[in-house]
Amino acid sequence: MENNQTHRTRPLWLPDAKKLVDRIDVLQPVAELIGSTSLEGDLKTLKTVGLKLRHFTQSVSRGTIYDNPTVRHELRNLTSAIIGYSEFVLEEMEQTVDGLLYDSLQTILALCHQLSAYDDREDPLADTTGPSIKTIGGTILIVDDQIESRDLLKRYLQLNKTTVLEASNGTSMFAVLTENEVDLILLDLILPEMDGDELLELLKQDEKLRAIPVIVVSGNKETDRVIRCIEAGAEDYLFKPFNPILLQARISAGVERKRWHNKELQYRRELERNQDFIRSVFGRYLSEDIVTRILENPEGLDLGGSQRKVTVLMADIRGFSSIAEQLPPQRVVRLLNNYLGVMSDVVMRYGGTVDEFIGDAILAIFGAPTTSDDDSDRAVQAAIAMQQAMVLINQQNRADQLPEISMGVSINTGLVVAGNIGSEKRAKYGIVGHTVNLTSRIGGYCQAGEILITEATRNDCRSSLAVGPAQHIQAKGILTAIQVYRLEGASPAKTKNSDTSAKNPEAIG
Structure with missing residues (x-):
């Protein structure tokens, strides 16, 4: 049993999280001063995520919730969303936009990377250099209970000409899979009803769905959970905040494997049809033993x-x-x-x-x-x-x-x-x-x-x-x-x- 005192220790990351919330609060007034309407949607979402982070840090400060792997997973979810939307705003900004908003966003990104560094002092996956756009195509299902995380992944994927489907829990995931042909699943680990690793095991037990590649994208860095997911059949495991270029590469490889699997399945079906044809034609004139020898x-x-x-x-x-x-x-x-x-x-x-x-x-x-x-x-x-x-x-x-x-x-x-x-x-x-x-x-x-x-x-x-x-x-x-x-x-x-x-x-x- 873990020591409760460890849980109640004031987290080292809490001051930086509060600074991050304060920085996000000033974004909307700065944008209003500039008068840019094209950035309004993303800045509004950033503000919403900032409010979630504020409530989250307040709960940790008051001791309502304690620092543990699940809490840090939630912190990474929020941090990942802030990084993603900040980068989208930077990409959408016109060159004539005042440098104040640009500087504020850069400060926000720096604080996010500092928060990421509390788990790994030197995490190469925390680098969020903009993705090199490459067409992936296919249909990808995002399973995450955080709407901001789903929206962030969806926007990255749509840049790559990908059809994106969404689910917030296991029930909706299987409902989507029943109605759609999916090439790859991006699965969060911490979900309501049933966690991602449990869903993964159920998925791989289904004869029709087990061939769909699954990449777990999660803020949970517990080694045993990572191992459990890989053993259950996950193609890969990426930590939040994720590197868009690395995510793109993993998705591209997974989709390509699914396409090859589909081609192999089609080939097997054609082979079975040919064998059925041979059996129907030669079976009228040959013994079953000879037909089997011909097929073999x-x-x-x-x-x-x-x-x-x-x-x-x-x-x-x-x-x-x-x-x-x-x-x-x-x-x-x-x-x-x-x-x-x-x-x-x-x-x-x-x-x-x-x-x-x-x-x-x-x-x-x-x-x-x-x-x-x-x-x-x-x-x-x-x-x-x-x-x-x-x-x-x-x-x-x-x-x-x-x-x-x-x-x-x-x-x-x-x-x-x-x-x-x-x-x-x-x-x-x-x-x-x-x-x-x-x-x-x-x-x-x-x-x-x-x-x-x-x-x-x-x-x-x-x-x-x-x-x-x-x-x-x-x-x-x-x-x-x-x-x-x-x-x-x-x-x-x-x-x-x-x-x-x-x-x-x-x-x-």
């Missing part, structure tokens, strides 16, 4: 077009044309949706890309837009699962009173050109090349429930495949005969391919 490693997705090795899978319904002729259009669409919906899910479950639907056919890619060592293996496993899924599809068709269907699947591995294909107005990610055409041609030779794979796919697989004897087909538009195999099963064992004697292969249902 975007350089792996070259939409401009690139040559790559892929395994192409094409599946279609056997005898679909005759089935479609016997059904009304709505029933045809229902049948296709039953079939293509299940097939798409199987393809994506095995990490494939649904490139497109061509009537009753589904074209899938394994190896684009992302590539893996097991692309052909996954394509084979997907084909087997697709044939097995026909049981469920036909169950649904029977429930919907639709005809049962069967499917053939062809698989081929080779080089393609993959990329964003189309025009500026309409484009899609897809593949083109001989490998695609050859897969389509092989599909014409598939029987119901059959999977045909090429020699290239068989050689590329690391799994143990169970295949039938080699077949040679002469596809339309292909000059040489194509060697294909009927796939009868596959096992994940990474051994040499085998014929139907392979051990425990996963058989086609």
Whole structure:
């Protein structure tokens, strides 16, 4: 507990404060003698602050209030306001104005600096050389319960083309922040209701407001309060009376940081929109895992077009044309949706890309837009699962009173050109090349429930495949005969391919 005797000791600064009050009292009569109306507003405000200082010093003299950090904070508030308005009057004075007013103002400034020196005998921040005007811009909120302090800061800021908002306490501060976009807050420490450091903690806990830079401008020089503010998230802490040039520099730096934060936030939002777009476009054709890999490693997705090795899978319904002729259009669409919906899910479950639907056919890619060592293996496993899924599809068709269907699947591995294909107005990610055409041609030779794979796919697989004897087909538009195999099963064992004697292969249902 502090010693009350220390509090009751007559403050060393009290005589200078009384001299300052007396000097301010004579300003108005001097101005009236000169007859300058342009200075009337600022001189009137100076007189008002002088009256506050008079009442303040009288309370200290009578012992109504005692010298302590809070009292000295109030003294600095008043002194800072007197310095500011005195400087404004000096700037507004015409050269023809009598030297008496000029001398009185200089004496007032000297007394203010003497009062400042009682806390720090040599305080560089007490220098109040006029600011070098530099455009800051932005919107700044001043939170101070002293109207003179707010007005002084406001006038300095408006010289810098800054939009200024005001609040006298925490309630009005949050009300202003709710209605306005603010670039920086100048916060006094000693406030009614709740002090500035408490407001600062609340501000930094708010997700929407925490990025606003806060500079504490206060007459309180208690080290623990300064530290508490910095730890709570204040950008800086300036003592009153403040140096206008230093204040301007700190504000400029704070506003610039807020602008960079806003740009970063805008960039993140654009990135999120782009990611949402990629998910909405590719999510229709790719598994969630592949979409996530694309977003995490975007350089792996070259939409401009690139040559790559892929395994192409094409599946279609056997005898679909005759089935479609016997059904009304709505029933045809229902049948296709039953079939293509299940097939798409199987393809994506095995990490494939649904490139497109061509009537009753589904074209899938394994190896684009992302590539893996097991692309052909996954394509084979997907084909087997697709044939097995026909049981469920036909169950649904029977429930919907639709005809049962069967499917053939062809698989081929080779080089393609993959990329964003189309025009500026309409484009899609897809593949083109001989490998695609050859897969389509092989599909014409598939029987119901059959999977045909090429020699290239068989050689590329690391799994143990169970295949039938080699077949040679002469596809339309292909000059040489194509060697294909009927796939009868596959096992994940990474051994040499085998014929139907392979051990425990996963058989086609």
